Amino acid sequence: MFPFRQIYFALALLVFVTLVGMSGYMYLEGFRVLDAFYMTIITISTAGFQEVHPLSDNGKIFTAFLIITSFGTFAYALTAISKYVVDGEFNNYLKNYRVTSEIEKLQGHVIICGYGRNGKQAAYILKRHNQRFVVIEQKKDVIAAMNQKHASLVLEGDSTRDEILENAGIKRASALITTLPIDADNLFIVLSAKALNPNLTIISRASDDNTDKKLKIAGATNVIMPDKIGGAHMASLVLKPDVMEFVDFITGQGTDNIRLEEISFEKLPAKFQNKSIRELEIRNKSGANIIGYKTASGDYIVNPSPDTPMYLGSKLFVLGTAEQIANLKKIVV
Numbered sequence: 001m002f003p004f005r006q007i008y009f010a011l012a013l014l015v016f017v018t019l020v021g022m023s024g025y026m027y028l029e030g031f032r033v034l035d036a037f038y039m040t041i042i043t044i045s046t047a048g049f050q051e052v053h054p055l056s057d058n059g060k061i062f063t064a065f066l067i068i069t070s071f072g073t074f075a076y077a078l079t080a081i082s083k084y085v086v087d088g089e090f091n092n093y094l095k096n097y098r099v100t101s102e103i104e105k106l107q108g109h110v111i112i113c114g115y116g117r118n119g120k121q122a123a124y125i126l127k128r129h130n131q132r133f134v135v136i137e138q139k140k141d142v143i144a145a146m147n148q149k150h151a152s153l154v155l156e157g158d159s160t161r162d163e164i165l166e167n168a169g170i171k172r173a174s175a176l177i178t179t180l181p182i183d184a185d186n187l188f189i190v191l192s193a194k195a196l197n198p199n200l201t202i203i204s205r206a207s208d209d210n211t212d213k214k215l216k217i218a219g220a221t222n223v224i225m226p227d228k229i230g231g232a233h234m235a236s237l238v239l240k241p242d243v244m245e246f247v248d249f250i251t252g253q254g255t256d257n258i259r260l261e262e263i264s265f266e267k268l269p270a271k272f273q274n275k276s277i278r279e280l281e282i283r284n285k286s287g288a289n290i291i292g293y294k295t296a297s298g299d300y301i302v303n304p305s306p307d308t309p310m311y312l313g314s315k316l317f318v319l320g321t322a323e324q325i326a327n328l329k330k331i332v333v
Helices: 004-026 033-044 057-085 089-105 117-128 142-145 162-167 183-196 210-220 226-239 243-252 284-285 320-333
Strands: 108-113 133-137 153-156 174-179 201-205 222-224 258-264 289-294 300-303 313-319
Touching: 004 033, 004 243, 033 057, 089 153, 108 117, 108 183, 117 133, 117 162, 142 153, 153 320, 162 183, 174 183, 183 201, 183 210, 226 243, 243 258, 284 289, 284 313, 284 320, 313 320
Parallel strands: 108 133, 108 174, 133 153, 174 201, 201 222
Antiparallel strands: 258 313, 289 300, 289 313
């Protein structure tokens, strides 16, 4: 807002000098309002046009005083406005206004705090799955170098501040991913985000082994430790490489055509609720395959029996091509 304050101050000075000039000419020379305004403008701008009426001695002294005192003000105002336009600050204002307007229209989006290695990868995957998201990044150089095809909307600011989270639409968001390198910052964001939106799904990064418990107590739904996961993934690629490559393939890392989706009981139409997997006929109607089941108590069942019933709070995990998943959503949504 500093550039705006500078321009407002410059404009206020111009208005003040103009009013002083008009008052002086009206009082000393008896000019009409329009004549006084015209005389003041050509005087402070040093345009050099002829006076409206011949000036008295007092009018000449006042005019000289007005030129001396207003020249710097006029030059300052012109410089401030020119700098605002030439330096791109006006374009930045329009860009920020556009971003803010777009964010206000979002509903159920994801907020990514930090655009480092983890934040960038999260944005990449979300973009591939057509999930709208907002990136909050504080470093100007990172924002300048950001690859816009991997970003949706970028908000410059400190994500530990509540007003920045609110500007990102946290109260309307469905999830938040915080990937800052300092665990204390992530913990602070989790606390703030949970207070602003208690129903928010929060995924947080952690570096220290002792931080994950604190983050979950603070309200994080899941805590990811990149170093530990990366090491375990590399070891698994040595022990069972094809299995790990297949997992990457079906979880969205290898192709855009394969989808692994979850369907919750609450999202099923009334005609499908309280029925068994066999009665849903997902395979016959869409071509997708049910590969997993999560009970209401949180237990996982791999390759569940067709007679498994769908109870309140349970979920199905379905694997299929993009076309099959699209057909499935037409059936069950």
